[in-house]
Amino acid sequence: MSTNTVAMTGNIAVANAMRQINPDVCAAYPITPSTEVMQQFASFVADGEVDTELVAVDSEHSAMSACIGASAAGGRVMTATSANGLALMWEMLYIAAGNRLPIVMTTVNRALSAPINIHCDHSDAMGARDSGWIQLWSENAQEAYDNLIQAVRIAERREVRLPVMVCLDGFIISHSIERMELLDDMQVRNFIGPVKLHYPLLDVDNPVTYGPLDLQDYYMEHKRQQADAMQLAKPVILEVGQEFGKTFGRSYGFFEEYKLKDAELVVVALGSSVGTVKTVVDSLRQQGIAAGVLKLRSFRPFPAKELAAALKSAKAIAVLDRADSFGAYGGPLFSEVRSALFSLEAAPPTVDYIYGLGGRDFGVADVNGVFDDLKMLAKTGKASQEVNYITVRE
Amino acid sequence: MSNKIAEKKKGWRELPIGGMILEAGNSAEYNTGAWRTFLPHINRKECKNCLLCWIYCPDSAIIVKEGKFGHFDMKHCKGCGICAHECPVKAIAMVEAKK
Ligand code: SF4
Ligand code: SF4
Numbered sequence: 001m002s003t004n005t006v007a008m009t010g011n012i013a014v015a016n017a018m019r020q021i022n023p024d025v026c027a028a029y030p031i032t033p034s035t036e037v038m039q040q041f042a043s044f045v046a047d048g049e050v051d052t053e054l055v056a057v058d059s060e061h062s063a064m065s066a067c068i069g070a071s072a073a074g075g076r077v078m079t080a081t082s083a084n085g086l087a088l089m090w091e092m093l094y095i096a097a098g099n100r101l102p103i104v105m106t107t108v109n110r111a112l113s114a115p116i117n118i119h120c121d122h123s124d125a126m127g128a129r130d131s132g133w134i135q136l137w138s139e140n141a142q143e144a145y146d147n148l149i150q151a152v153r154i155a156e157r158r159e160v161r162l163p164v165m166v167c168l169d170g171f172i173i174s175h176s177i178e179r180m181e182l183l184d185d186m187q188v189r190n191f192i193g194p195v196k197l198h199y200p201l202l203d204v205d206n207p208v209t210y211g212p213l214d215l216q217d218y219y220m221e222h223k224r225q226q227a228d229a230m231q232l233a234k235p236v237i238l239e240v241g242q243e244f245g246k247t248f249g250r251s252y253g254f255f256e257e258y259k260l261k262d263a264e265l266v267v268v269a270l271g272s273s274v275g276t277v278k279t280v281v282d283s284l285r286q287q288g289i290a291a292g293v294l295k296l297r298s299f300r301p302f303p304a305k306e307l308a309a310a311l312k313s314a315k316a317i318a319v320l321d322r323a324d325s326f327g328a329y330g331g332p333l334f335s336e337v338r339s340a341l342f343s344l345e346a347a348p349p350t351v352d353y354i355y356g357l358g359g360r361d362f363g364v365a366d367v368n369g370v371f372d373d374l375k376m377l378a379k380t381g382k383a384s385q386e387v388n389y390i391t392v393r394e
Numbered sequence: 395m396s397n398k399i400a401e402k403k404k405g406w407r408e409l410p411i412g413g414m415i416l417e418a419g420n421s422a423e424y425n426t427g428a429w430r431t432f433l434p435h436i437n438r439k440e441c442k443n444c445l446l447c448w449i450y451c452p453d454s455a456i457i458v459k460e461g462k463f464g465h466f467d468m469k470h471c472k473g474c475g476i477c478a479h480e481c482p483v484k485a486i487a488m489v490e491a492k493k
Pocket of ligand 1: 436440441442443444445446447448463480481482483484485486
């Protein structure tokens with residue numbers, strides 16, 4: 001295996017993964033903080049480093065529409081967006097998933113307006129959690145790069161055929177320069193292999209219809225198939241993650257367990273904040289406190305059983321949500337995690353912390369505060385407040 | 395009732411994914427003739443065989459024979475009246491279908 005250690009921002013790392021994947025079509029519209037992905041990729045196209053047909057469109061709605069057409073035609077298709085761009089794609093996200101098109105999209109997570117804000121939170125992708133897309137979340141540039149390469153394999157698998165969204169935190173990952181490993185171009189190409197065709201529209205000898213009217217007598221069967229495909233994606237995510245590890249030295253699963261095995265106080269989170277939580281866990285461990293982290297990678301499909309099994313011996317759990325679900329009982333991650341834990345005989349007490357909205361800093365002191373609460377919760381077994389807002393001025 | 399429907403139609407495991415239709419030209423099997431409340435009637439004495447009706451018919455229900463107006467395909471004619479409207483010599487009349 002030949003690798004190459006580089007210093008790169010998350011956006012440039014993602015653009016390089018796209019260069020190595022060499023998709024047939026990319027249709028995109030720039031939006032902060034994902035702009036650099038397509039800007040750098042457009043340079044690769046202009047310099048002849050890829051064979052991609054780059055389609056410059058008038059909006060994100062058109063970007064996803066063009067991706068849908070190109071994917072149905074039989075192409076390997078990628079794009080990137082953020083926040084309001086993702087929101088403008090909304091209608092087409094469901095159409096991509098419902099038509100079972102294996103489009104791979106980078107979502108550089110950013111807060112949704114209003115008030116207008118360009119910085120990191122997860123409200124964009126969390127809002128799209130029911131659109132039928134697989135969601136893989138990244139802690140850093142390396143993971144965003146690795147996830148994107150694996151996403152191509154997962155999306156195109158015959159029994160899956162679903163679009164995949166690779167999420168990375170806006171600015172924190174997208175614009176920070178990190179040390180990471182770029183894989184060898186040929187090895188990436190060998191790993192993903194040629195595009196897997198499934199009734200491509202351009203096969204004019206075998207004409208098929210995409211997207212016909214589907215009323216009361218068939219629609220529900222097609223939705224049932226989508227639900228099934230999400231479940232079938234689970235073993236594929238594991239298989240591809242293990243093969244990636246065997247080939248390149250970094251294995252991936254549904255989640256990462258960091259000092260979790262004997263942990264009593266556990267934080268469940270996703271995205272870049274996990275790096276900060278790990279630092280705090282290390283120092284707590286030095287003080288003899290059994291702290292640990294479960295970093296979720298696959299939010300869709302949600303690995304409920306596996307997650308519950310990994311958390312069953314915790315004494316107290318804090319879920320970190322970088323998005324709110326206004327009017328719900330806690331953030332989107334909390335709802336899922338608590339629901340998964342409910343099937344345990346003795347579910348550990350679990351609380352939610354909504355934090356870091358609109359790029360609000362989330363530091364070591366904030367994580368220490370969460371662990372202080374967990375110490376109390378482990379003792380008493382009951383929280384006075386289950387859904388909490390932190391990193392906010394009272 | 396719902397059981398009866400379930401018996402006849404394929405379940406989710408058998409259907410092509412994504413609502414895809416794999417057979418080309420299958421709309422010929424769709425009996426749009428069942429939608430009719432009006433029937434087109436041709437007056438062959440008036441007809442000039444210009445075939446404008448054939449061009450305009452949205453269901454390809456005008457069957458041409460040897461370059462001339464042949465007959466209506468009653469399995470697919472949905473009784474929309476476009477042919478009657480477009481005929482330059484008013485050779486087609488729409489007549490209410492008997493219930
Ligand atoms: S449009 Fe009228 S005249 Fe022309 S072919 Fe049809 S019926 Fe005959
Ligand atoms: S009534 Fe409509 S469907 Fe029937 S033959 Fe005329 S144009 Fe075609």
